[in-house]
Amino acid sequence: MLAVPFALAGPAPEAGAVVAVLLVACALVARTTRLRALAMSGALLLAPVLLVSDIWDSPQMRTVRDRPTAALAAVVLGLAALGLLAALMTRRPLLLPLLAVAALPFRIPIEVGGSSSNLLVPLYLVVAAGTLAFVVPALRADPELPEPKRAWEPGWLERLLALFVVLYGVQATYSADFDKALQQIAFFYVPFALLFVLLAQIEWTPRVLKACFAVLVGLGLVFSGIGYVEYATRHIFLNPKLIASNELHTYFRTNSVFFDPNIYGRFLVIAMLAVAAGMLRTTRGRVLAAGAVVLLALWAGLVLTLSQSSFVALLAGLAVLAVLQWGVRRTLLPVVAVVAVAGVAVLASPGTFGVDLDNLDASSSGRFGLVRGGGELFADKPVQGFGTGAFEVEYRTENRRTSGDAAVASHTIPVTVAAEQGVVGLLAYVALLAVALVRLLRGAAATAARAAIAAAFVALIVHTLIYAAFLEDPLTWALLGIGTALAAQAAAVPRRRRAHAQDGAAATPNGGLRTTDTSLPAT
Incomplete structure (x- = not known):
């Protein structure tokens, strides 16, 4: 029974990939909440179906094929967990940005299509739950009611993102390596575009920004600490290729929990620039001193990566x-x-x-x-x-x-x-x-x-x-x-x-100013 939806997607995976990117494009440029919710839910459902149908006959899916009942039970449990997380996000909106930032760096090695890929499984779960938390109330709302006012409205950036994603899907249809293109669409373009839409709709108050900043910098410090341990013990936790490379050279590169020193360095650069930006906007001595200590710790972690691309990126930032x-x-x-x-x-x-x-x-x-x-x-x-x-x-x-x-x-x-x-x-x-x-x-x-x-x-x-x-x-x-x-x-x-100002002028005679408080809420 599990094979039915995958078999339906199997005859035309190229067409399915095009439909998936079209749904993503619609989610990026849609100006109504209901249309955006429909497009997001369609993309979220179609991407994994296309992916699993593509690898259904591969060895890593043998367990699923041989034990459909256990696989179905796992799917049900996963959906229940997603529903619970979505409900928590609905009650506590701060959870979505915090979990999204926290999940950004974590990759899990998984065999896909005959090769090992380092996938952002925790982030996929956060995006899926966040999408569910957005889609369910949006589709249950009365379509006759006026659209709620939001600060974000899709513009040229969203149109160009949509265009690039659609081109990516269309040009995959004549690729010599369609399987890889499909995996890129399912693992990257679909979930990350949904992440963009979710984050763009959040009201980023000072409280939310400070909390996400703390998560970002905290992770950077933890990862740097792991890098210190790797350097001190001369033992790499992940990436067999890096282990072999270190054995062949006089230098030693660290990668912390990342599978690539350069991607690790990229993350540290982002954290360092966030700290530096905060230091430039304050004159408080304690804050500057704490920032300097944090930057020193992150810089030491970056140096141990020996990532030249990260050094150049840091200078540019x-x-x-x-x-x-x-x-x-x-x-x-x-x-x-x-x-x-x-x-x-x-x-x-x-x-x-x-x-x-x-x-x-x-x-x-x-x-x-x-x-x-x-x-x-x-x-x-x-x-x-x-x-x-x-x-x-x-x-x-x-x-x-x-x-x-x-x-x-x-x-x-x-x-x-x-x-x-x-x-x-x-x-x-x-x-x-x-x-x-x-x-x-x-x-x-x-x-x-x-x-x-x-x-x-x-x-x-x-x-x-x-x-x-x-x-x-x-x-x-x-x-x-x-x-x-x-x-x-x-x-x-x-x-x-x-x-x-217009409301005040209209409420007073001869365009006079009101004396009541018209201060704005914090944004």
Whole structure:
């Protein structure tokens, strides 16, 4: 009986993938609560059905096939747990943002489609419960009643996110590795887009922001502590490839509970920028001292990752904070000086920084060659690309590489987009970046929270130019969702003031001012 819905999805998985991304797009751009709720519920139900139907005949599903009763019981228990968590979120709205932030870094290794994937299972549960908490009351509400007023209204950013997601699904239909594209849609694009919608609709009060800040920084400190233990004991808890790499080199890289030192470093960078943004907006000595201690602890954890991409991302984020605090003119000269000193240091002693100027491919761990190969793939199919998820397959074919252990991910998001999605996808990607930066940076200097979000997003973009995972990283969607909500709340304040002023003028003779209190609620 469990096989029935999966069998129904089986004959046309490509069509199912397109329907899934169309539902996600509708959830992103819908202007009515009911339509958004319908689209979100459809995407949430369809994505796992498509995924399980795709891997139904694989060895890891043998237990489910052989024991359908036990599998059905597990599904029922899981749905009951989701319902309970959704009910708690409905009663206590603070739970959703707190649990979402807390679940962002935790990945669990699971065998999918013949390979091991590190999946954000806790975050999936939070997103599913949050979606359920939103969908049920939205669908039960009387459709004849007027829409409740909300600060967030979908704009160009949501339209471009929807466009990119739809392109991703459509271009998966002619990919040489459709299974990977489908997994990306089910594991990343669908749940993370729903996360964006949920976070964008939250009222981010100072209390909510402080609580999420405490969770983010607290996790960063805990992860750093685990990294210290790894370095002291010379024992890596996860990632067999990193263990082997450490045994071959004189240096030792830590990854804490992450499967990748660079993704670990990315998380620490986000936490450090949040702390730095708060320190720039206070003059209290105790707060500055505590912030300095926290930054030192996080910095030590970051150093032990030896993640060059994370170091560069941190510098980019700090530069954004400096511009927002002191302006471009005061920041430009120090930034140029730092870049110049770094360049001179690398040129003077390239070996110290692991750089071989005569062999850039070796000094970049093969990434220079991967970027060049990605460029060649783009030149072969510049308009439509090879299809989403196809980079590794096409790169191996183009370069006749058969080793399954060889790294063939481009580690440079624009190159991946260009090779897989061609000019069409590349234009959508560039437009998305431009609109996202405008939304997050405009007015970001007003508060520490908005400055931290803007700086973190710029740092993440820089990181993806050197490493990987842009829209495949939940941090991207979380930063966009929170930043969108904060920008909408800031834009709503002048409108409320004008409305209060108009109400006051209308309630007094000859347009006079009222003497009653018209102060605004905290936003």
